[in-house]
Amino acid sequence: MRARIDEIVFDCHDPAPLARFWAGILGGDPVDRGPGWSYVDPPEGIRIAFQRVPEGKTAKNRVHLDLDAGDLVAAADAAVLLGAVRQGGVVADEQGRFQVLLDPEGNEFCFVSPGDGAPAG
Structure with missing residues (x-):
């Protein structure tokens, strides 16, 4: 079996502003699919998505x-x-x-x- 990366998803507190930040870095238009899910499709690269989770970030990212x-x-x-x-x-x-x-x-x-x-x- 061989898989393809579809998107990279970040857990976060507030998806919409984070999608706007990353659109500013990577290009593309931020899309708010709902209050708990936003994403950006950079012109070059893979979709970066943001999903709301209740817990905050507590440690260094592993990726x-x-x-x-x-x-x-x-x-x-x-x-x-x-x-x-x-x-x-x-x-x-x-x-x-x-x-x-x-x-x-x-x-x-x-x-x-x-x-x-x-x-x-």
Whole structure:
């Protein structure tokens, strides 16, 4: 059997504003399917969806998105204007550079910039 990723779903407190934040990061139009479910279909990539859950986020994400937006610093600056929060500074290693940020509900994500042709993962 072989499966295909249909969408990535984030549990959250307030789906509609989170969909708008991520639409600002990834492009696409936010869609509110109901009070407890919103999503965005980025022009490039997989649907990102947000479902309301009663509990809050209490720990670091076990999975996060790595985003290559070209200019890592400019992308992080733009994300902050949309409501993201930086977590530390830009980190550089032999694979490239990355900046960890939190979305408005505290979900971690990274802007990445691969170095010397290395993959961004």
